[in-house]
Amino acid sequence: MRSPSRMPALAASHYRKILTLLFSAAALGLAFMLAAPEVGARELRVAIERVDAGTARAEAVAMRLRTGATGAEPVGLTVEAGLVALPALALHLDRVAWTCERVLTLEPLACEGPLQVGGRSAGRLAVDLSEARTQAHWSQGRRSIRVDKDLASPWRVAAQRIPLAWLEDFAKQLWAGGRLGAGTVSGRLTVPAGTPETRVDADLRLEGLAFDTPDGLLAGAGLAVPLTLRYVTTPASAAAPERTRLTLRGALKAGELLVSPIYLAVPAAGVGLQLDAESEADGGWRLSHWQWEDAAALTAVGDASLDAAGNVTALAARWRSPDLAALRRSYLDGVLAPAGFGELQLAGQGSGAFGFDAEGLSALDVDLRDAIAIDPKGRFSLAGLDGGVRWSRDSALANSRLAWRAAALYGIGIEAGQLDFRSSEGQLALAAPLRTGMLGGHLRLDRLLWRPARGEAPLRIEMGLALEALDLGSLSQRLGWPDFEGTIGGTLPNALYERNRVSFEGGLAMQLFGGEVRIDDLALERPFGVAPSLAASVRFQDIDLAPLTGAFGFGEITGRLDGRIRDLRLVDWTPVAFDARLLTDRNWEGSRRVSQRAVQDISDLGGSGLIAGLQARLLRTFDDFGYDRIGIGCVLKDNRCAMTGLKKRGDGYVIIDGRGLPRIEVVGFRRSVDWPTLVSRLKDATEGDTLRIE
Template sequence: MKPDRLWFHRGDFLDCVYRLFTRFWLFFLILVLCFPAIAATPRFDFTLENIRHPVFSIRSAGIKLIGAPSPTLEINLGEVAIGKQTWHGLRLRCNPVHIDRESMNCNTGTLQIGERFMTMIFRLSLQHKQFVLEIRPASNKSKEKWRLEVNWQASKWQGVLQVVNGEGKFLADLLPQGDDRIQVHQAILNGNIRLSGNNASVSALSARLGISKLSFSDASGLHAGEGIDLQLDADAQQKRNDWQWRGKITWPEGEIFWQPFYFSGEGHQLTARGTVKDERINITQGEFNLAGTGKADFSAVAGIADQSLQQAWLSARDLELSALFGSIIRPLAVDTALAETEAAGQMNIDWRYQGNDNQELIVGLQDVSLTDAHGRFAVERLNAHIPWNSNEKRDGSIRFSNAQMVGIPLGETYIPIGTDGMRFSIPRAEIPVLDGKMLIENFVASMQASGWQWQFDGLLAPISMEKLTESLHIQPMFGTLSGTIPRMSYANSIMTMDGELVFGIFDGVAVARNLALSGPLSLTPHLTMDMAMYHIDLDLLTRAYSFGNMQGRVDVEIDDLELINWEPVKFDAKLASSAGDYKRRISQAAIKNLIALGGGLAVTAIQKSFLGLFEQFGYAEIGWSCKLRGSVCNMGGIGPATHDGGYMLIKGSGIPAITITGYNRKVDWPELLERLRHAIESGNPIIH
């Protein structure tokens, strides 16, 4: 796991530029001193075709000095290239220019850089050992000013660049840009930069700069900023063979979108100090203060030549998780359920990086709460200590006071965690669920080439179905839910189950097999499985749903069940009377509800006349089937009816007996569910 490569300017760039222009001015002054009659010369031209350096190159550099009637100086640079950035047609013109043995002065000059024209004055005094250059826009309305002053004594020199309302876009366009360049649309600079040194080397520098109204973007639209204000305060000084530096950046206003993150300036501050030595930048002490979130202390060492991070350390205490979650964690989890989760509490982080890899990460949580916006899960008073080391085994733990999953409450839980490199384990954990519990054993997660993989098995202790259905806000059911959880595995974003999950329900047995869940933490999980229920007590089932009373036993098979975002889109379901000898009765209310669900005439006229006379009827067999494809259910029954092309749902038997026949083969599934809900809630079904 390697971080992105870093980018640095070569440190000798300023030295190269300084040497070039120092030699240029010395050459020109020697020329003037050696030939005093030049003032009377009508014209003097000097041209350099090529000046090459590994960092920059200049082509067609020309100097013109016209001595009469008014001294005029022209300097033209046909092409200047630094890296991949090239400028054409740089021109300096001064009319008049005053030149003597001690000085060169220009009080009325122009500077052309590309298509931009600026007014300019400069003074070079050998007597006072001073050079002053002042540049302003050609427009009189602008208050922009750039002023450079250089003073020297013997081999020592110092310079100050003062900027007043400097146009940052113009400066950004002049600087070298990479292929993924950020386009600066607007920026205003105010402040100063001071440099000092010996001969052609820089030995100290300081900067006090304010940047306001900064806006930028790139071509992809993945990086942009608007209305940004920044303050920079930095110093650097050479001590023998290394540089010692310190700096502070404050961000009080503005907005930045850096895919996938969004930040707004609220007084965030970055301070750091360190050294530059032996082609390495060393941050010995750093602090990043994120307003509203907390602060982090850090240190780092980065190589200049290979542009890489060599080692780093970071420590943060009592970070406000609500702000951290909103700005950093949620954007990284955009395709998961965490993308719509609110968080509160505090977080601690310790991180160590060395040798081109992560070495240690320790995460601590204090009184954290997590709440899903859709009510799918919630955790209260979560405390955790999760240590990780790339080469050593570590022990940690997770504890929470209470939680809920899809409305089902979970009690206070303690979960021990073991880490060993990229392997995480939970030997055993008991999670209280209502009046029962879920046991998780042998949980192991590891990072493989294809991504994270994990597996576990467990047990579901008896849970009251009445309490469970009350938590799920559905019609009450009776009995208990319990069973063995076979080996559950997760790989390639798919969770699968080895074997069968068996549990008791409605005094019968339910079996789930061939379970596969894709994207369990995504916003659209995809579940496929087969399910069967055997010997289900109809009395318990119909009593739970206020559907009317039915007595008997049924078997249910649901093959090729497919749910997307927990909504069924496909299955082949079949319900039939269980084999065996048991009481088979159906109440008048249940018959009326079944007829209402059928959506059509379901009993003969003679049988219909008996509905008001008897409370219960006998039957021999019950059967129903549904093949769901999308939102359409293709329905069937025990077999074809004797007339009218229908299908038999209930075959009557005994006295009184009743037979119910269905006619609609294709039924809208959402409409069928709505009919069922209405029949249960109203208790007053309509017979069509």
């Protein structure tokens, strides 16, 4: 049973047929009583089982008509109905009762009095019927509905502050998945009479509008929406099903709107809206035209299709932004933040187009003019972006080009360049390799392929690149490393991004310190998200120890280093697990010397190191020592490092196995070392703390 105050704004426009029938019966009864002998007060009772006027229906109708003995005394009229239904508005009112308090006359038929619905007060209703005109006025506090019609005009309805919650059932006929909440509607409607179709023309203002969907992907709050509306329903026929056409022109003037993942606080200047839609036989909607006009940030036009639940099944749009900074502030927070770019700064101008259907993205066109993109976290920056990309899932397109004046990756500058793309077979690929300057050498991008998600297949990005003779000193400075010298180069044959994970097929090979560093089984999860995770295995071959230890300030060691780090895993770029082992090359025929400083630093790593073969007090007498081999290992697990060396020696393990005279041997005794403590010792050693000889 409806609340008595839940009387919809359009309800009065459907009362005419019912009221005409009821008042016609009342008029006949009144005429009969006025013509009868004056024998005292008279009362006429009429019972009607059902009144059906198509757009309105009343059941269990009872009417009582009273007049005085002379016929000139006030007349009373009470109309009751067990049910009043307006199917077009999905409205059912139970236990409706209306009592007239004014004199009822034959010409015109006029009556006014209190209205009840469901046994509770529902305001006042006044009706004035004549041959030429029909009027009805309902009011309750600040709420009101006025209906007016003459012979030559359509029904006219004026509404004031009608709660939108009253229209929820009607709204579900247009949008099955939507739920109306707070807000009111005021305005005027016209409804032509005597036509087979139902047509409503409205000039309305919604205030404080709130709505949402059960999945929370679409919602609004506090919205102010002035609009004009045409709603036309053509009845079904043998040749065609029922069709509803909707035309809307309006604006958003205040409030908040969520069209997930986009959240918008309506700007002070407002947003213009246009919509032309037609219902589909399956209960969905075809939007032949929609337009969004936010002059400061985003203008978009297009078409779309919605299913019966209100889900978008197809969408095509053309867009333009005169200010990408305003576009980012107003619309892109909900898109960029989950991808790890919540603080991305944009500037410049942009335009383009895109299309979606049931399988995903079907077309993409982006054109940029003097655009800038800066990641405050320092991961990348791009300046002077011009040109764009064009891609289609189903057809081949002419090549496109995107150029930049300056760029940087993790603080590493990249010279001006351009990327040429071709779109074919549903993927966007690099049309020609890129070679541009970087750190005194070159960055070469040999291959780039982008294929968006389609159905169950995820987004896929493939890339192959190479680094040519980059200045290692400049790289070290930008990455905060020790002052390395020399050059670095390497190849990455194939990097694959899929399901928020980057894997590097074929490994990464780099020439470093006269040897080679090879990284295999490299995988990066959530590269731009929260707590990125990296897994890899690393191999070292013939690394020249002299420049390596000199760069780190770790004393000085000559010779060559081999080693491996297996099952390396970093979370948020911090090591949490690995199995590492570093060994000098036993077959190296050159000099194998270790400085006094390096001996002490290595001894500290082993914890309570025992320097054998010489008394500790004699260590300061010599600058360096010969060695046969140096080896150290660490298995990191649960923030503890299990230490090993070249071989066992009593309760310890040998780290430096000396050779020649003066002979030196370093033995470590601490088998399990707290990882933060070990890192602290490494930091002390490389930052050049004063040499301690005990």
